[in-house]
Every structure is written in structure tokens, then in C-alpha cells.
Amino acid sequence: MSKLTPVLSANWDQADSFTIDGYKRSGGYTAVAKALAMNPDEVIQLVKDSGLRGRGGAGFPTGSKWGFIPQGDNKDHYFVVNADESEPGTCKDTPLMMANPHVLIEGVIIGSYAIRANYAFIYIRGEVTHVVRRVQQAIEDAYKAGLLGKNILGKGFDLELVLHVGAGAYICGEETALLDSLEGFRGQPRLRPPFPAIAGLYAKPTVVNNVESVASVPAIVNQGVAWFTSMGTEKSKGFTLYSLSGHVNNPGQFEAPLGITLRQLLEISGGVRKGHKLKFWTPGGSSTPIFTDAHLDVPLDYEGVAAAGSMLGTKALQIFDETTCIVRAVLRWTEFYKHESCGKCTPCREGTWWLVQVLKDLEAGKGSEADLDKLLDLCDNIMGRSFCALADGAASPIISSLKYFRQEYLDHLSAGACPFDPMAATLFESAGVK
Amino acid sequence: MAFTTEQISIMDSIIARYPRKRSAIMPLLHYVQSIDGYVTNEGIELIGQKLELATAEVTAVSTFYTQYKSKPVGEYHVGICTNTLCAVMGGDLIFDAVKEHLGIENDGVTSDGKVSVEHIECNAACDYAPVVMVNWEFYDNQTVQSVKDLVDGARAGNPPAPTRGPKTLRSWKQNSAVLAGISDGLANEGVQAGEPTLLGLKKAKGGA
Numbered sequence: 344m345s346k347l348t349p350v351l352s353a354n355w356d357q358a359d360s361f362t363i364d365g366y367k368r369s370g371g372y373t374a375v376a377k378a379l380a381m382n383p384d385e386v387i388q389l390v391k392d393s394g395l396r397g398r399g400g401a402g403f404p405t406g407s408k409w410g411f412i413p414q415g416d417n418k419d420h421y422f423v424v425n426a427d428e429s430e431p432g433t434c435k436d437t438p439l440m441m442a443n444p445h446v447l448i449e450g451v452i453i454g455s456y457a458i459r460a461n462y463a464f465i466y467i468r469g470e471v472t473h474v475v476r477r478v479q480q481a482i483e484d485a486y487k488a489g490l491l492g493k494n495i496l497g498k499g500f501d502l503e504l505v506l507h508v509g510a511g512a513y514i515c516g517e518e519t520a521l522l523d524s525l526e527g528f529r530g531q532p533r534l535r536p537p538f539p540a541i542a543g544l545y546a547k548p549t550v551v552n553n554v555e556s557v558a559s560v561p562a563i564v565n566q567g568v569a570w571f572t573s574m575g576t577e578k579s580k581g582f583t584l585y586s587l588s589g590h591v592n593n594p595g596q597f598e599a600p601l602g603i604t605l606r607q608l609l610e611i612s613g614g615v616r617k618g619h620k621l622k623f624w625t626p627g628g629s630s631t632p633i634f635t636d637a638h639l640d641v642p643l644d645y646e647g648v649a650a651a652g653s654m655l656g657t658k659a660l661q662i663f664d665e666t667t668c669i670v671r672a673v674l675r676w677t678e679f680y681k682h683e684s685c686g687k688c689t690p691c692r693e694g695t696w697w698l699v700q701v702l703k704d705l706e707a708g709k710g711s712e713a714d715l716d717k718l719l720d721l722c723d724n725i726m727g728r729s730f731c732a733l734a735d736g737a738a739s740p741i742i743s744s745l746k747y748f749r750q751e752y753l754d755h756l757s758a759g760a761c762p763f764d765p766m767a768a769t770l771f772e773s774a775g776v777k
Numbered sequence: 778m779a780f781t782t783e784q785i786s787i788m789d790s791i792i793a794r795y796p797r798k799r800s801a802i803m804p805l806l807h808y809v810q811s812i813d814g815y816v817t818n819e820g821i822e823l824i825g826q827k828l829e830l831a832t833a834e835v836t837a838v839s840t841f842y843t844q845y846k847s848k849p850v851g852e853y854h855v856g857i858c859t860n861t862l863c864a865v866m867g868g869d870l871i872f873d874a875v876k877e878h879l880g881i882e883n884d885g886v887t888s889d890g891k892v893s894v895e896h897i898e899c900n901a902a903c904d905y906a907p908v909v910m911v912n913w914e915f916y917d918n919q920t921v922q923s924v925k926d927l928v929d930g931a932r933a934g935n936p937p938a939p940t941r942g943p944k945t946l947r948s949w950k951q952n953s954a955v956l957a958g959i960s961d962g963l964a965n966e967g968v969q970a971g972e973p974t975l976l977g978l979k980k981a982k983g984g985a
């Protein structure tokens with residue numbers, strides 16, 4: 344059995360893990376001293392050599408992203424953390440920032456130093472008040488400790504860090520929409536190129552990294568490339584947070600080497616809900632094509648999941664057992680994408696609206712088999728035809744559910760209604776509470 | 778309402794955080810909600826003056842984001858997650874039961890102005906499903922009964938504490954100030970993590 348490897352989560356069981364004293368007691372803020380003693384290019388090379396890839400969904404190598412920032416260009420550079428965690432099923436960055444905001448701040452200082460940025464932002468979603476408190480307090484305490492502001496640790500490096508609180512828009516998790524939002528506009532994605540590394544915030548070279556990616560950097564600086572690359576698989580190095588939720592006995596956060604399988608995670612955690620069996624699951628949030636019980640042994644790394652027809656995404660493993668209606672699940676996700684479409688691109692704005700209409704009828708047992716082909720046709724006209732990946736995400740659960748559960752759609756039509764009892768899927772019946 | 782000199786100077790300090798002042802529009806909108814409870818016309822006009830923007834530009838931003846409200850919400854704004862996972866596990870039942878219990882619809886406010894209800898999307902706490910947020914504080918692992926008790930307590934002026942949050946639930950306006958970046962000094966209250974957050978660590982250490 345693959346072993347769990349708590350690194351980011353190692354100190355979360357300390358009651359004061361979120362304070363600067365608690366973080367320092369577990370070795371916090373030692374990596375920043377090491378990094379600031381290095382040449383910034385060496386820090387970039389170190390992160391490149393580690394093979395760390397973005398933990399926010401796309402899996403782009405973090406060190407390469409840093410390396411794209413033009414140096415000696417006499418422009419301001421910006422380092423931006425994407426803490427707008429909103430992908431359905433994804434729940435790792437939020438508890439990380441609640442339990443240990445300082446590891447994120449230490450990563451921000453190191454990353455900003457590496458790309459020569461003197462201004463950094465953490466863009467956090469607005470619906471998590473207590474996490475906002477924790478990060479804000481951590482920033483204030485880091486300033487007081489001389490870890491932010493002028494001449495950090497006496498090394499001549501200056502950094503201002505601002506916490507920017509969003510206001511309820513999933514699309515702002517898309518990096519260019521995030522930048523528009525941070526500039527004070529409606530959060531709508533930009534056409535690329537130019538990429539943020541060339542023209543990002545205020546049209547200046549900008550790095551945008553996910554919380555978990557940035558928070559992984561201090562451990563890499565402290566313990567080295569060989570340690571980090573000893574975990575994971577050939578092209579997916581290191582450890583990561585897997586978030587297990589849904590119809591399982593024990594949901595939660597599990598930090599493990601990349602490449603662990605769902606079967607192993609279920610064995611470690613305590614399995615699917617008692618008396619039930621796995622029906623379908625998402626490997627990385629609702630935007631990644633669903634898997635079934637045929638995929639229990641797929642290595643959960645970037646390549647393994649892609650080879651099996653989905654994406655590792657945010658490693659949000661949402662587990663649904665046989666009591667769950669696939670059409671209801673997919674309709675609800677589709678309603679989410681319709682609501683969160685920013686409206687900029689016509690295929691996404693109009694297409695998600697039509698998808699909801701067709702799926703609503705199907706869930707109610709209305710319509711005909713031709714509607715299933717209509718769904719696929721709509722998806723075909725939405726995917727890859729918009730500025731950002733939201734529309735691709737909207738198509739994923741529909742296409743994959745029709746691939747694995749087409750008959751269940753048809754069963755709705757022959758029954759003239761949804762054949763499932765929604766009560767059976769809730770936690771209330773088995774728990775005896777309502 | 779009219780803004781005080783002190784409030785206007787706080788707005789100036791918010792603007793001063795940013796290299797370019799337009800970036801302050803979102804915290805300023807949160808701040809207006811902390812004073813007026815929602816985004817008022819007066820608030821939009823003042824933000825426009827401060828940032829040298831037309832009121833239409835400020836309104837365009839305000840209406841894009843669902844957390845900015847164009848009309849008053851309750852002192853306790855209850856968000857019930859009905860995205861797929863929470864919905865399936867009980868969020869749909871909770872949402873229907875609470876609307877019926879309070880006699881209001883989605884986005885409605887009780888006649889005493891104490892409680893409003895909104896169905897929300899995934900709030901990044903799926904390992905604590907079904908999830909309910911009040912003034913954007915976490916209420917984890919909810920049931921129909923627990924949320925009925927929650928809203929009854931809120932209407933009586935005595936809401937239970939959040940599961941992972943400060944010892945006492947603060948009002949919508951008070952929490953809006955936190956979202957504007959104004960500290961209320963409560964960061965150290967509450968747990969560092971709930972049980973599901975710690976489960977992997979516990980298992981790694983050989984625990985049950």
C-alpha cells in the first residue's frame with residue numbers, strides 16, 4: 344500500500360498551527376532564509392528541477408512559469424496567488440489556509456524573490472470569512488516579524504503582500520479572469536496570447552500560481568530536489584493533497600505521493616459508504632470527465648488520469664454510490680456552469696443555457712433519445728470554442744456520463760420520470776436523523 | 778445613508794493598498810455592504826467619485842459578483858449548498874425544508890429582517906457535506922433539523938457558533954467589513970481544522 348506523506352498537512356494537528364509561533368515551531372520560515380541567500384535564478388532552477396507542477400488543475404510546471412518572466416526588462420513584476428478555490432468538489436486550499444496560512448506566505452516571498460516581484464497578491468474567494476481572517480492576520484504578523492515589507496531579513500529584498508477578497512464568481516479562478524477582477528473589472532477571461540508572464544496584471548509580467556503549488560515550495564527549498572523527486576511518478580513528482588468526499592465512510596484530506604490510486608485511498612480512509620458500492624466519481628472536480636468502478640486502479644497522476652480519458656485537475660475525488668441518479672448529478676453541475684458562465688463568449692453563454700433545458704427535460708423523463716445526440720452536438724459546439732476552459736468543463740460531465748451511463752438516461756425516458764429515490768442518496772436516512 | 782468622515786478615510790486606506798486605485802473597487806463594495814448592508818446607490822456614487830469612475834462602471838462590476846447584494850439581506854444570511862455533492866447528500870432537502878420553515882423563497886428575507894436564504898454553489902468544504910454558510914462562516918455536516926434550529930436561534934438573536942469559525946457568529950455587516958480587509962481581531966478564535974481535514978494526517982501517524 345502506498346504510504347501517506349504528510350508534508351503540507353504535517354503540523355495541522357497542532358492547535359496553534361495557523362499562528363506564526365506555531366509555524367516557526369514546526370520549522371517555518373527557515374526556507375525563506377535559505378532562498379534569499381541564493382541567486383533568484385538558482386531558486387527558479389531549483390523549482391524547475393523539482394518537477395513541481397501546478398496543483399490548481401492544469402498541471403503546468405511551476406518552475407517553467409517562473410522562468411517565463413522576462414528579466415532585466417525594467418518593468419514591475421507581480422506574483423499572484425490563485426486562492427479562489429471554487430471548482431465543485433475541491434476543498435484543499437481552503438483548509439490549508441485555515442490551518443497554516445504562513446506556509447503560503449513563505450512560498451509567496453520565495454516566489455516573488457525568484458521572479459523579482461516587489462508586489463504580490465493573494466486573491467481569495469469571498470465566501471470564506473474565517474479563512475480571510477486567518478490569512479489577513481498571518482500577513483500582518485509576517486510584516487511585524489520583518490518577513491514582509493522593506494529589506495526582508497536584511498537581504499535587501501522588498502515585498503508588499505495584499506490580500507484581495509473576491510465576491511462570488513467561479514470564473515475568477517481562471518487566471519486571466521482573476522487578473523481582470525484584481526484590476527477592478529468584471530472577471531472575464533482574456534484572449535491569449537499574450538500570456539500573463541508577458542502581459543498580466545496591469546499588463547506587466549505576472550505569475551499566477553495555485554495555493555497548494557506555492558505552499559509546496561518552502562519544503563522543496565528546505566529538503567531539496569532529490570527528496571521531492573523521490574516521491575511520485577516519472578513525470579508527476581512529489582506529494583499532493585487528495586480530497587475525498589461524498590458517499591464514503593470517512594471523507595477528508597489525504598496527502599500522498601502522486602500516482603496513488605482511488606482503491607488505495609479508499610482502503611486507507613475506510614471505503615465507500617457502508618452497504619453501498621461505488622458508481623461514479625470525479626478525479627479532479629466536476630470539470631474532469633467522470634470515472635466509474637472500472638477506474639479504481641488508475642494512477643492518480645497527470646499522465647495516468649489523462650491516459651484513462653480524464654484529467655487529474657484539482658484531485659477532488661467526489662464519490663457517488665449506486666443511490667445517485669447520474670442525470671440529476673449532471674444536471675446540477677450543468678446548472679452551475681450556466682450560472683457561472685461570465686457571458687463573454689457566445690458558445691458558452693448560450694450553450695450552457697440550452698444544455699440545462701435539455702437535461703431538465705431528460706431528468707423528468709420527457710424528451711426522446713434524439714435529445715442525447717443533441718446534448719453531444721451542443722457539447723461539440725461549445726468545447727474549445729470559447730476564450731477559457733469553463734465551457735470545456737461544462738461539457739465534460741455530460742459527454743463522460745453519456746459514455747458510461749447512456750442506458751440510465753434512456754431509463755428516465757421509458758419510466759417517464761426519474762427512477763431514483765433522492766432520499767436514499769442522502770446521509771439522513773442511514774443516520775436516522777432528518 | 779451618508780458616509781462619515783471616518784468611513785471615508787477608511788475607504789482611502791483601502792485604496793492605498795493597491796498600485797492602481799481601480800483595484801480597490803471590490804474591497805470598497807464589501808465595505809459599503811458593511812455600512813449599508815447592501816450596495817446602495819449612495820455607495821456606488823461615492824466609490825465612483827473616489828476611483829474616478831462613472832457610476833455605470835461601478836454598477837457593472839457590482840452586478841457581476843453574486844456576493845454584492847442590490848437589496849437588503851438578513852442580519853444572518855444563510856447560504857445552503859445545492860451543488861451536486863451537497864445536494865445529493867441532503868442539501869436539497871435542507872434547502873426546501875428551511876424555505877418552508879421560514880415561509881420565504883430563494884433570496885427572500887424574513888419579515889423581521891433577521892434571516893435571508895440563498896442557495897449557493899460549492900463552498901470548498903465537500904468533506905463536510907452537507908454544508909451551510911451563514912454570513913460566509915462554515916456550518917459543517919448539517920441536517921434539516923440542525924439548520925431549522927440554526928435559523929430559529931438566529932431569529933431569536935442567539936445563533937449557534939460556526940463549526941470552524943469564531944466563538945460567536947457575527948452579523949452580515951460585521952463580516953462584510955472583514956471581507957473588506959478590516960480586521961476584527963478574531964482570527965485566533967475557533968479550531969485550526971476539523972476532523973476530516975486531519976484524517977489523512979491521523980492515518981499517516983497510524984491512528985484510527
